[in-house]
Amino acid sequence: MLFLWQEEIAMKIAKRQCKICHKWFSPNPRTYQSQRCCSNTECQRKRKARTKKNWWKKNPGYNKDRKVTIRCWLQAHPDYWREYRKAHPDYVRKDSKRRCNKYRQEKLSAKQDLIREISVGKLKSIKEIRPDSSAKQDPIQRRQNGIIDYLYWKESSAKQDVIDNQVCNRQ
Numbered sequence: 001m002l003f004l005w006q007e008e009i010a011m012k013i014a015k016r017q018c019k020i021c022h023k024w025f026s027p028n029p030r031t032y033q034s035q036r037c038c039s040n041t042e043c044q045r046k047r048k049a050r051t052k053k054n055w056w057k058k059n060p061g062y063n064k065d066r067k068v069t070i071r072c073w074l075q076a077h078p079d080y081w082r083e084y085r086k087a088h089p090d091y092v093r094k095d096s097k098r099r100c101n102k103y104r105q106e107k108l109s110a111k112q113d114l115i116r117e118i119s120v121g122k123l124k125s126i127k128e129i130r131p132d133s134s135a136k137q138d139p140i141q142r143r144q145n146g147i148i149d150y151l152y153w154k155e156s157s158a159k160q161d162v163i164d165n166q167v168c169n170r171q
């Protein structure tokens with residue numbers, strides 16, 4: 001009975017144009033006053049994302065305030081973390097792995113930056129080799145040697161990266 005009654009109202013409610021896909025849809029009789037989007041999954045996803053974005057725009061200090069509140073609370077309860085960690089060994093394991101991964105990631109990206117910088121320097125010096133009467137080797141040979149040295153160095157540093165990557169996963 002209830003179902004039929006809802007259907008009847010739904011038919012009476014005028015169709016509306018979806019704010020996102022602009023197709024016409026029949027609003028749900030229970031929410032028709034506020035419903036602005038159709039029930040299409042993609043439209044619902046976009047609508048939720050918009051609502052979220054607007055909420056953060058309206059509450060800019062929320063995250064900061066929350067962090068301050070939590071920090072104050074933790075200062076007042078110094079045993080909380082110790083007790084929590086004691087009671088949640090799984091959390092401790094996951095957390096230390098997360099910290100390890102984060103640290104490794106930071107180290108890795110710093111190292112990659114350094115390798116890139118050294119690479120550029122090495123390639124530049126190979127590029128800049130010019131005929132020089134005082135040098136023992138001719139410029140082509142010096143360039144060749146430079147390229148071989150560079151490739152060898154590059155492979156060794158890539159191998160070191162693989163070794164560094166394995167450290168965290170052993171835990």
Ligand SMILES: [Zn+2]
Pocket residue numbers: 018019020021022023037038039040043
């Ligand atoms: Zn839609």
